Amino acid sequence: MASTARPARVVPLRPRKGDLTRQSILQKASALASQVGLAGVTIGRLAEELGLSKSGLFAHFRSKEALQEQVLRFASERFIEAVARPAISAPRGEPRVRALFESWLHWARTGTARAGCVFVAASTEFDDQPGPVRDTLVRLQKDWLEFIAQAYRLAQAEGHFGTGDAEQFAQDVHGTMLAYHHAARLLGDPKAEQRARAAFEALLGAARGPGHAVAAGAKTRRPGKEKARD
Amino acid sequence: MASTARPARVVPLRPRKGDLTRQSILQKASALASQVGLAGVTIGRLAEELGLSKSGLFAHFRSKEALQEQVLRFASERFIEAVARPAISAPRGEPRVRALFESWLHWARTGTARAGCVFVAASTEFDDQPGPVRDTLVRLQKDWLEFIAQAYRLAQAEGHFGTGDAEQFAQDVHGTMLAYHHAARLLGDPKAEQRARAAFEALLGAARGPGHAVAAGAKTRRPGKEKARD
DNA sequence: CCTACCGATCGGTAGG
């Protein structure tokens, strides 16, 4: 596992002349990927939307696979900026866990071209297609789950949470996010967000409780009446 | 007088000659869709794997969209057979809710070509692409969530569960399934299933309401090979 | 970054 795997963000990115174009390509590509999936990000289509020639755009990447990988990395940087950073700015413990969840909800609503989460789409797209794109995706997703787990452990260290399994919490929170994404984006359910918040509050309540990682009411709690312990 | 004007001939949908081919096409197509997504089910590729000509295969469907819709319907029939039917065979109430979850886990592991759930893949694939395929998918997914919710309501009627929101429960259980799918298939996490069961037991415990411990998990736990860490 | 290509494959049609 990537227990100590801090995201290797060794991005050289010195601002050269073609870099602005490259950034705008990745910007557009990640927006497109949110809508039609990573595989749907076609070089021709991307070039057309950007007013470039196919080969002109292609020159920035060695292959489509490289483009896909860089789209994932680009989206990851945005994700860290929009979700992880606000969480880290919050106080350690339950407030940070809470901030993390709220930032994700906001990202899912208003993220890249407000088109849903690129990683959610890519996850099901590449779970059966071995290769470097999948490898990159797996590493990013493990980092994200580990980030949630680590926030949980800090909350334990702060005395906000009782004993419990951090990886269990991470998978549960992730499930809450995925179910929200599905209900909101595919089904268009207006109550999806409200339910996601209720589910999250139930997970928090269980985390506070003595002994068990998961053992609390998922249905009785409402977003408004919940009161943090600090 | 002829009180029973029953039709003399019911025409019992006897399998016509092209039907066997059509079924085998849909069988292969849904297996393929589980691996590469619905959009990745190419007529040419499908024909090649089946030893048919492209146009010969195409003749069975009016368009690729029609093929995709029929793949969804075909997979849905299998899903109902593999997941909903075993649940309905279980006694109403908590046992049925439990059977539903276990059947889904089994489906996700060993479903069509043991390649994951077609609907999970299609959900993120088509959540942003309006059209008849998406419409079909939405209806099937709503039916599935409603099936979960209804099982929950029956458990309430049986006195197994306390007061609580059935739709909330459905979204939470669905999230548990999606998180399992992600952790197991993309991340290859060997503990994914164990955590999914723990999460589900927590949801059941919450559904029973305060006063009921999580103890019920022990007696109904399946004799699986997981190490029951909870 | 461009024009001008390549072979392969796409969904789909004509006609049998």
Added chain:
DNA sequence: CCTACCGATCGGTAGG
């Protein structure tokens, strides 16, 4: 169910 096509588009290359 087939052969024989169609125009469009795919990822990628040559050469500038």
